[in-house]
Amino acid sequence: MSHLLEVRNLTVDFHTAQGTVHAVRDVSWHLDRGECLAILGESGSGKSVSASAVMNLIDCPPGEIVSGEILFEGEDLLKMPSERRRDLNGRRVAMIFQDPLSHLNPVYTVGFQISEMMTTHGEPKDKARARTLELMKRVGIPDHENKFDQYPHQFSGGQRQRLMIAMALAMKPDILVADEPTTALDVTVQAQILRLLEELQAEYGMGLLLITHDLGVVAEVADRVVVMNAGEIVESGTAQQVYKAPVHPYTKKLIAAVPGEGEMAEPVGQDEPVLKIDNLRKVYGGFTALDDATLTVLPCETVAIVGESGSGKSTLAKTVLRLEDATSGAAYYDGRDLVSLPAKELFELRRHIQMVFQDPTQSLNPRMSVYDIVSEAFAIHPDILPKAKWKARVQELLEQVGLEAAHMSRYPHQFSGGQRQRIAIARALALEPQLIICDEAVSALDVSIQAQVIQLLKRLQKELGLSYLFIAHDLPLVRDFAHRVVVMQGGKIVEQGPVREIFESPREKYTKDLLTASPHPDPEVQAERRKARMELEKTA
Structure with a gap:
């Protein structure tokens, strides 16, 4: 059975003045329709580079895709003509970036930027505007009709991330790549964004590729996990397998470093305050x-x-x-x-x-x-x-x-x-x-x-x-x-x-x-929390 997206033996190097950096080495993974695959690892592990290769966002030079295949519905993206690949990007494969303020143009209104995703791919302006308003409402932008003509700086961090999601979903893509989409957000906003991604994934039947270093986020939304370190995949499996029975020392180190499991400190004395x-x-x-x-x-x-x-x-x-x-x-x-x-x-x-x-x-x-x-x-x-x-x-x-x-x-x-x-x-x-x-x-x-x-x-x-x-x-x-x-x-x-x-x-x-x-970070505990949260919402 062919996968929606499959990366085979991908190797990416960056040639610098200090020498060649082997950012990704012989990496293979796959993503199916309706599935969420999380690529987990710390900065420099190669997780974002492999995702950027899928989106054709690696600057070459200094970057170089040395070997490998990236198959989308069985067709190798790396051998595809640039015009066809540009057509796929945004329309069939879309991406949400980590910092929305850096990726939203400050001199254009948010309505124009979301609509542009559609007009670029041939949608008439009136239909693009109607679809933009529909998306802004769907991702939870309050007073969306009046917010259409506002600029990125007039929105909160969570709202800007919602606008990025609306932009990515404009053409109803088959694959959504989310690169650290909640890292800088508060816990309540993060929970809202993750729930929104899950709902939209179910609604559109997308494959969701999630790039993260947060095990709690993995526990909340991921079906399978690929763990990367120093450009290589060191472990893979279901979210529960990787958390409950990690095999590689690096995975064990990541899990051991997760906060929230240690002893709580007792109050200090009653001295005069500093x-x-x-x-x-x-x-x-x-x-x-x-x-x-x-x-x-x-x-x-x-x-x-x-x-x-x-x-x-x-x-x-x-x-x-x-x-x-x-x-x-x-x-x-x-x-x-x-x-x-x-x-x-x-x-x-x-x-x-x-x-x-x-x-x-x-x-x-x-x-x-x-x-x-x-x-x-x-x-x-x-x-x-x-x-x-x-x-x-x-x-x-x-x-x-x-x-x-x-x-x-x-x-x-x-x-x-x-x-x-x-x-x-x-x-x-x-x-x-x-x-x-x-x-x-x-x-x-x-x-x-x-x-x-x-x-x-x-x-x-x-x-x-x-x-x-x-x-x-x-x-x-x-x-x-x-x-x-x-x-x-x-x-x-x-x-x-x-x-x-x-x-x-x-x-x-x-x-x-x-x-x-x-x-x-424990998928079982998180599933229980989600169940309790949903029950609470029903009774509210």
Whole structure:
């Protein structure tokens, strides 16, 4: 029996100035109609390259498809004339990309961009418009008729991903390739997008090729799984087989690194708080982004702030650090109010409170070496350390976060994402702070790298007595890392308490919804959760 899509012995190389990179090596897999195949692996494993080869999106050069076949309904895409392949792309085989903001054109309305998918393939403009409105309604865009003429920046992240799905489905394709479609989304939005993909797959009878590093997403939607590492397939089977009885050491390592299975931390003592926030409020032109937030952070404590995008998590962090000016309220550190502190005193106090941002690629200056990035703190606060001792201290800090002294002369682009985040942590530690605010500091990292960084933060907390204000949307990670949890919704704190209390006995419906929406990596557990969720929806 022939498959809808079959990749046979695919090998892809990239020729660089440093030599040839074997991105995909002798890879074979297949996808049938109505089936969801997940290709699972970390950054650099080759999963996205193999999907890009299917869509003819590999730049050649520097890329080169060395050998193999990609059979669509028995016909080799690699031998197909370019005109015919262009006709298939979008019409028969479509793709959803990871970052919709990068793949939606900011200067065209979303209605035009979705309609263009159809007019390019010969659909009349009036029919394309009608179909676009139908798709926007189908994927859950509110007030879709008025939103037709709006631009990508006027939509939320989840809505932009829904628009990308509408665009991909415009021509009712036989195959939908989804490359990390939910990575940057909140758990509730992620659950909605995954459910939407499942519904649409059933409705259109598509084959769904899902590229991901998230075992929870695999458990939710995948029928079969292919695990890739270093360009090769190391394991394959049903989602349940791969999770319950992994054979390859790499698969076992991925499963072991999944958060949410460890012991929950007990509350720390009742010391005087490092940070005390009282009724902090931030209003932007009539919109209340932060509404009377009150919380404390104790010495050697990790307080996690969770909630969806727009809940006020990052606004709270920025207001505490005076990156944004509070409308009212107070934030006391060492008995002094950060909100009303004069600029000179605030400058001196800032050395005690540092921040690690979500994306180290954006937060590290690409023109500065690692040595310059880490030692910049000593240049800004020259009374901390004489210049003669800077090099030795930078070396010590790099070794403290698991890097080497030899890395000092390199630049950010020469490191992996996990290594860049370690550099950002070293920079934050340079001033020996008492409190570090982590704003989604590990959300963009692969699961095993994420586990390494969390273990590093735990070790540093124990060794240096650090406190963390940890902003995250990954609830299993919070469960393993935090001592206390603060839940935010619509700018307000709706619930807070010890991590065990929040995860085992949540009081608020919003907290319960967040926990229910968070996918579990075990397909059996996730199936039970889905069943319970559907029963709840029937009775609602």
